[in-house]
Amino acid sequence: xTDRLRRSFLYTPADDPExxxxxxxxxxxxxxxxxxxxxxxxxxPGARENVGDVLADASFGGTETCVRINGYRTDMxxxxxxxxxxxxxxxxxxxxLETPSxxxxxxxxxxxxxxxxxxxxxxxxxxxxxxxIEDIADRGAxxxxxxxxxxxxxxYTNAIGATGRPARVREHANLQVVGAAASAGLAPLATVYQDxxxxxxxxxxAERAREIGYVxxxxxxxxxxxxxxDVYTPTDEEVEQARRFVETFAxxxxxxxxxxxxxxxxxxxxxxxxxxxxxxxxxxxxx
Numbered sequence: 522x523t524d525r526l527r528r529s530f531l532y533t534p535a536d537d538p539e540x541x542x543x544x545x546x547x548x549x550x551x552x553x554x555x556x557x558x559x560x561x562x563x564x565x566p567g568a569r570e571n572v573g574d575v576l577a578d579a580s581f582g583g584t585e586t587c588v589r590i591n592g593y594r595t596d597m598x599x600x601x602x603x604x605x606x607x608x609x610x611x612x613x614x615x616x617x618l619e620t621p622s623x624x625x626x627x628x629x630x631x632x633x634x635x636x637x638x639x640x641x642x643x644x645x646x647x648x649x650x651x652x653x654i655e656d657i658a659d660r661g662a663x664x665x666x667x668x669x670x671x672x673x674x675x676x677y678t679n680a681i682g683a684t685g686r687p688a689r690v691r692e693h694a695n696l697q698v699v700g701a702a703a704s705a706g707l708a709p710l711a712t713v714y715q716d717x718x719x720x721x722x723x724x725x726x727a728e729r730a731r732e733i734g735y736v737x738x739x740x741x742x743x744x745x746x747x748x749x750x751d752v753y754t755p756t757d758e759e760v761e762q763a764r765r766f767v768e769t770f771a772x773x774x775x776x777x778x779x780x781x782x783x784x785x786x787x788x789x790x791x792x793x794x795x796x797x798x799x800x801x802x803x804x805x806x807x808x
Contacts, residue, residue, distance in 0.1 A: 592617035621660035646673030
């Protein structure tokens with residue numbers, strides 16, 4: 522799993538250089554230059570060039586720079602991937618994965634390309650991909666460059682013929698993704714919340730995702746970044762409680778204890794250690 526801070530990823534279409542450059546000034550932990558859904562096919566070659574130009578001209582500082590390339594079953598993915606490596610992108614978002622061999626192909630090609638091999642976020646968005654998610658995650662664990670696992674809610678619901686954006690489908694997929702990510706040691710990233718004006722709905726969806734283990738989430742609009750950064754950052758109260766539980770348990774000679782009415786054993790304390798690790802990752806201050 523990567524040590525990057527990934528509470529929020531902001532999508533921006535790669536055929537709009539001005540919008541891409543502006544993304545550097547947001548508080549997003551990562552920006553995703555999109556060559557896939559947000560760009561018409563005939564505009565993709567120019568959008569690829571924009572990636573290199575914007576990275577050369579704009580300062581992204583510590584912001585992680587990503588490109589979502591086109592999927593394996595298109596005739597654009599190879600040029601997208603090679604162009605991203607040449608541009609010096611940090612991370613490539615791989616959409617529409619359906620088999621472990623597809624993931625292996627992407628990584629192998631990138632390793633042989635002229636440039637530094639980026640990290641990869643493996644993304645499943647189809648019924649076939651979701652059914653193979655454990656195999657895809659396990660294959661990704663064999664490559665140090667594959668650091669995260671995600672899910673595309675919109676494409677999946679379209680593929681199964683669902684009406685609207687049913688919460689039950691989202692929760693079902695969320696559990697599968699976070700479980701597969703955990704078993705493979707990958708960072709689970711939650712899917713976008715599509716109504717960027719619905720701040721309350723975004724917060725509720727993000728809180729549910731964080732509760733089951735997600736470390737961050739993708740966004741389609743800058744207005745969503747503040748909420749995501751807030752939700753995926755442990756509160757002062759959570760950090761203080763976690764510190765108290767971890768320290769008290771470490772000082773106890775027993776294998777299980779009760780602190781402030783909360784039962785603690787080794788497995789439960791590990792959850793609170795995760796809270797402290799996230800706090801240190803975000804603030805740079807040891808807990």
